[in-house]
Amino acid sequence: MNPIALPPPTAADVAAAALRLQNVAHRTPVLRSGMADELLGAQVFFKCENLQRTGSFKFRGAYNALAQLDAAQRERGVLTFSAGNHAQAIALAARLLDIPALIVMPEDAAASKMAATRHYGAQVVTYNRFTEDREAISQHIAQERGMALVPPSEHAHVIAGQGTAALELLQEVPRLHYLFVAVGGGGLLAGSLLASQSAGSACEVYGVEPETANDAQQSLRSGQIVTIAQPRTIADGALTTALSPLAFEVIRRHADGIVTASDLHLVHALRFFAERMKIVVEPTGALAFAGARHGGVDLRGKRVGIIISGGNVDLARYARFLAD
Numbered sequence: 059m060n061p062i063a064l065p066p067p068t069a070a071d072v073a074a075a076a077l078r079l080q081n082v083a084h085r086t087p088v089l090r091s092g093m094a095d096e097l098l099g100a101q102v103f104f105k106c107e108n109l110q111r112t113g114s115f116k117f118r119g120a121y122n123a124l125a126q127l128d129a130a131q132r133e134r135g136v137l138t139f140s141a142g143n144h145a146q147a148i149a150l151a152a153r154l155l156d157i158p159a160l161i162v163m164p165e166d167a168a169a170s171k172m173a174a175t176r177h178y179g180a181q182v183v184t185y186n187r188f189t190e191d192r193e194a195i196s197q198h199i200a201q202e203r204g205m206a207l208v209p210p211s212e213h214a215h216v217i218a219g220q221g222t223a224a225l226e227l228l229q230e231v232p233r234l235h236y237l238f239v240a241v242g243g244g245g246l247l248a249g250s251l252l253a254s255q256s257a258g259s260a261c262e263v264y265g266v267e268p269e270t271a272n273d274a275q276q277s278l279r280s281g282q283i284v285t286i287a288q289p290r291t292i293a294d295g296a297l298t299t300a301l302s303p304l305a306f307e308v309i310r311r312h313a314d315g316i317v318t319a320s321d322l323h324l325v326h327a328l329r330f331f332a333e334r335m336k337i338v339v340e341p342t343g344a345l346a347f348a349g350a351r352h353g354g355v356d357l358r359g360k361r362v363g364i365i366i367s368g369g370n371v372d373l374a375r376y377a378r379f380l381a382d
């Protein structure tokens with residue numbers, strides 16, 4: 059579902075997105091941890107997108123897409139569907155650019171994410187993610203109101219924007235051997251692969267999925283998009299059942315591999331981030347680190363980049379993860 063007929067995203071698009079995001083997105087810090095280095099037997103560099111505006115890298119793709127809409131489209135507004143972080147990202151980007159925004163969200167989305175989306179001034183429409191099709195609902199409203207549909211991954215400008223986090227990391231930390239990023243719809247991984255090209259980096263780029271939602275791993279192995287049943291995992295930002303076709307085209311050609319992490323590994327990672335690094339990370343945001351640590355790739359003696367993709371988590375839920 060590519061709502062606007064855009065050419066596929068390129069490495070040059072990621073570089074252009076980086077310019078567009080200058081002084082709009084935060085240039086997030088790259089943190090180190092002696093303990094992380096010990097655990098992986100490597101030099102580990104954490105790109106902290108949990109400290110990005112709206113609490114995840116999704117702001118990058120959302121702003122990059124909305125900033126390129128024409129005046130007529132800005133007038134009619136934008137619409138998207140999202141379990142949370144893309145919704146907040148679109149809501150803030152729309153507010154900054156003075157564009158009306160409508161978000162289709164699952165009724166069981168994290169309360170903090172729904173509240174934040176409304177707080178940024180977007181209208182929210184809810185649906186049941188086990189019985190209803192969010193893309194059909196979104197398509198219908200978009201057509202009815204003439205709004206531009208900006209989905210979380212299936213959009214060239216979104217993918218290019220997501221790549222700017224990896225681009226900053228690769229520019230700041232030279233000669234990375236490996237980069238690990240979380241995979242849901244595949245926008246972040248596809249963008250990161252293009253960023254690696256843009257930076258002229260020889261870095262191997264791996265995606266990390268929840269063990270129970272390994273559709274991208276299956277897709278990469280089989281060479282075509284595999285759709286799985288609605289998964290259950292604490293990584294609520296990676297509940298997608300299939301990769302976006304646009305992202306898959308990039309992933310299929312350039313990704314070095316996809317590994318998985320269990321929910322228990324995610325909980326251990328959340329505790330590590332809280333206890334050792336003093337940062338709040340959401341379960342999906344911990345995927346990359348958990349995958350680097352437990353995904354079976356031999357990282358000993360290497361320089362390893364990890365994108366911490368987000369930090370939006372209900373406090374009560376977060377407290378349970380830390381206490382259990």
Ligand SMILES: *Cc1c(COP(=O)(O)O)cnc(C)c1O
Nearest residue numbers: 143242243244245246295367368
């Ligand atoms: C959306 C999201 C992901 C997955 O990104 P995709 O582009 O959908 O693959 C990972 N982590 C967080 C925190 C997210 O919000």
